[in-house]
Amino acid sequence: MPDTMDADGLTVGQVSARLGVTVRALHHWDEIGLARPSLRTAAGYRLYTAGDLERLHRIVVYREIGLGLDRIRAVLDGSTADVPGALRAQRAQVAERIDRLQRLGEGLDRMIEAHERGLLLTVEQQTAVFGPRWNPDWPAEARERYGDTAQWLQYAERSASRGPEEWRAVTDAMADLDRALGDAMDAGVLPGSPEANHLVERHREVFSSYFPLTRRMQVCLGRRYEADPAFAAHYDGVRAGLAPWFRRVIDACARAHGIDPDTATWE
Structure with missing residues (x-):
């Protein structure tokens, strides 16, 4: 035309x-x-x-x-x-959309900040939640080391929705698990036993508050718990020798699921 x-x-x-x-x-x-x-x-x-x-x-x-x-x-x-009434009703709907978009914008801001910082807590809040031995530089160091991994992305997504109370619940769950591990070792729980395997599953569940943890990834963590001085010191602070015992427990559970702990990789 x-x-x-x-x-x-x-x-x-x-x-x-x-x-x-x-x-x-x-x-x-x-x-x-x-x-x-x-x-x-x-x-x-x-x-x-x-x-x-x-x-x-x-x-x-x-x-x-x-x-x-x-x-x-x-x-x-x-x-x-009632044209004015129709327009007022539409104005109310527009206001609702603006409010939703505002909340979406705030959520995006938190997500961006979580990707960049890891934790959306002040230094004072971090100390109150994680204890006086917590180092506020650790989140930045973790981002520097792991910021390009899928696990950091998953961690940031969880972190964006958490405030002090949510992080305190995570910290309390990890502390309860540490105590249960120490008590199990004291009680002579053997690697590969139902009690030991239950603790391994509990560890995967609690740790997944940070990012989903596969069995192979858990084996790699067990190695690090024993070899890394900082992790070993943490577990030794719960019970002397807990880190190597926990690694054996993780490895035994992995074998029961057809995984060779000696060749397991982070996947």
């Missing part, structure tokens, strides 16, 4: 360009009787008059504020007696 100006009106293409509305939308509004062009050329092309263009302007305005086409028709054709 030629996009030329007729003496008596505007073509569909011209109206589309002028109002920023697609030709498809204009055709649809014509088909449903919402905004029909008043004129046709001899060749049958639609032509919109100044009055048609005014109605289209109003449709665009009402559509932009979120009114549905049926509601727009009622407003334009005067079939609703």
